[in-house]
Amino acid sequence: MKAKLTLAWVLTVCVTITWAAAHGQYYSKTVPYSPMKEQVTNLHFFFHDILGGKNPSAVLVAKAKNTTIGDKSPTPFSTVFAVDDPLTVGPELTSEVIGNCQGLYASTGQDNLSLVVYFDFGFTKGEFNGSAISVFSRNPVLETERELAVVGGRGKFRMARGFAQLKTFSVNQTNGDAIVEYNVTVFHY
Ligand SMILES: *[C@@H]1O[C@H](CO)[C@@H](O)[C@H](O)[C@H]1NC(C)=O
Ligand SMILES: *[C@@H]1O[C@H](CO)[C@@H](O)[C@H](O)[C@H]1NC(C)=O
Ligand SMILES: *[C@@H]1O[C@H](CO)[C@@H](O)[C@H](O)[C@H]1NC(C)=O
Ligand SMILES: *[C@@H]1O[C@H](CO)[C@@H](O)[C@H](O)[C@H]1NC(C)=O
Ligand SMILES: *[C@@H]1O[C@H](CO)[C@@H](O)[C@H](O)[C@H]1NC(C)=O
Numbered sequence: 001m002k003a004k005l006t007l008a009w010v011l012t013v014c015v016t017i018t019w020a021a022a023h024g025q026y027y028s029k030t031v032p033y034s035p036m037k038e039q040v041t042n043l044h045f046f047f048h049d050i051l052g053g054k055n056p057s058a059v060l061v062a063k064a065k066n067t068t069i070g071d072k073s074p075t076p077f078s079t080v081f082a083v084d085d086p087l088t089v090g091p092e093l094t095s096e097v098i099g100n101c102q103g104l105y106a107s108t109g110q111d112n113l114s115l116v117v118y119f120d121f122g123f124t125k126g127e128f129n130g131s132a133i134s135v136f137s138r139n140p141v142l143e144t145e146r147e148l149a150v151v152g153g154r155g156k157f158r159m160a161r162g163f164a165q166l167k168t169f170s171v172n173q174t175n176g177d178a179i180v181e182y183n184v185t186v187f188h189y
Pocket of ligand 1: 065
């Protein structure tokens with residue numbers, strides 16, 4: 001009798017523990033993490049933000065009424081653009097395309113033209129074909145040289161961090177088309 005009860009008790013405990021493991025937990029056991037060795041990759045390319053013409057790569061998607069800055073600038077305060085901008089090896093749009101930048105930028109400067117960018121730079125050529133870096137940063141476009149934060153990445157750039165150094169290569173004052181040179185330092189695994 002006692003042996004039977006003990007067996008039943010052991011079985012009940014086993015079933016309860018198994019059930020708790022299968023249904024009761026939404027997290028794994030926390031264990032120490034030993035990171036792999038970090039590597040660094042430098043990227044250099046040109047970004048084409050095309051606002052004018054028949055095939056713009058940056059399109060206005062939202063705009064507040066009655067902006068204080070007025071409509072003279074292509075990106076007055078409070079406007080939001082969606083972009084799918086080509087990335088090329090050289091400054092000419094006809095040079096080799098190595099990826100594209102998809103995302104949004106919002107014109108967030110009240111006094112001076114400045115953007116906040118939410119970008120995913122996806123690469124389509126060479127070693128980093130299929131990989132991408134994520135950038136989220138303020139971008140004071142009127143300053144000649146500026147820096148954006150790389151906050152993550154995908155594929156070979158998974159868990160990336162780093163920074164992008166930017167220089168405006170040219171701007172068409174009539175339609176706002178801009179070509180920007182990027183030097184990106186990416187730390188990844
Ligand atoms: C925009 O400005 C006009 C003229 O100043 C004013 O009549 C109108 O109420 C304003 N609209 C909004 C949404 O603030
Ligand atoms: C904004 O622009 C004005 C006029 O161009 C300039 O005097 C001022 O220093 C700028 N402010 C910032 C924060 O860049
Ligand atoms: C990039 O990767 C895609 C998908 O794997 C593949 O179809 C394409 O041929 C690759 N392009 C280059 C240039 O390697
Ligand atoms: C990128 O790096 C190259 C080589 O060091 C340099 O000539 C160029 O001016 C840099 N451009 C930017 C935007 O930092
Ligand atoms: C600048 O944009 C205007 C209007 O779209 C165009 O006529 C002109 O050719 C462009 N300038 C350059 C240097 O591309």
